[in-house]
Amino acid sequence: MSEASEADSSQEWLVVDDQELKSLAALSLDEAVAVRRWWQRLALSPVELKQLTPQPGLPRGVRAALRRCDTPDAALLTQAFRELWHLLPEATVESPFIEAQLEKWSCIALVLAELRNETPGKALAARLGQQASTGKPIMSELRFQQILTCRTPEELVQRLRRALALAGRSEMSAVRLADVVALWWREYSGEISARPTHRFGFMLANDYFGAAASYRHEDT
Template structure:
């Protein structure tokens, strides 16, 4: 495994935008910062990465192995996941919910590896609600969006997330906001629903999706 360097060490960029900090319902800020640096080391070219951090890229093939995984359990056995787990804050790993955290973060690793290009501050739902070409229709239809909201099993959730990213051409989404949605889904899947409606998965996704669609549609 490569040497672990914390996101605060000799960095050349602010890892999180102010809008992202406010929108991180499912993640803590130090978790999100570690995830973004991991994704950059996993995905960017050595030249692109050098402009951001002295930390090295992960070996070639690490991302490809993650993308071939068909479950969170499979992802948990990969080098890519081990690298991410090592970079996470100790408080995240040493918790009474450690088993759940392993599942959450292996799922995050698996899905984040699909993302080819980031756009900081753009959530998954906002991207899916954007207009497809000049059709007057969103990248993801309302029907498929509702299906994404109603996933009942990790397997179904992973499958629908991958389809959603494919519709978005696997780009122009914030990896930390994507991970926040995944973590929030797992929290609710485990029965821990937030007391605040605005911090529940359905509201977070629907709010961004329909805000995006409202830019080019007019409803009666």
């Protein structure tokens, strides 16, 4: 490996650390790096962004236009999606299943556009299972179960957008959020992991009920 390649690899590990990478079930390292770099440019203020990367942020209206999209097809036509697509590795954008890749990544873009602030490493479901001011989880078990049973991409995007609104659009990892969407898509396409711990339902339920158990146990 050349010195330049080693430097690039080192930079990737700074963007997505080893612990976060190990938590991923459906994204590659290159995809995870692209997701975080894109989200940072999309959502962070110039001051925040300058501390993380020399890359300029995207115009504010770019994110707003993506958030106004109601469908994955509409998201495909936005500048925000094009910026994400151009950051993705060649193996992704040159896939023989290009139509499915485009729809999957448009769903990822739609969901990530709702995230205002992130906590690297923290899972969406763990955030939803946190204790709210009512003493109950931020998202009720009934609504959480509805995420687990989504049948269409449109339904998944709709429910995840609602979940992010309930969670204050903050305190979760952009990379892990994208991984949730990618994992759902993998199973939607008929690819079920042989490892139960890398399946959509198990991963989300484990994070959600694990977070809820931490304070429910204290109350007993």
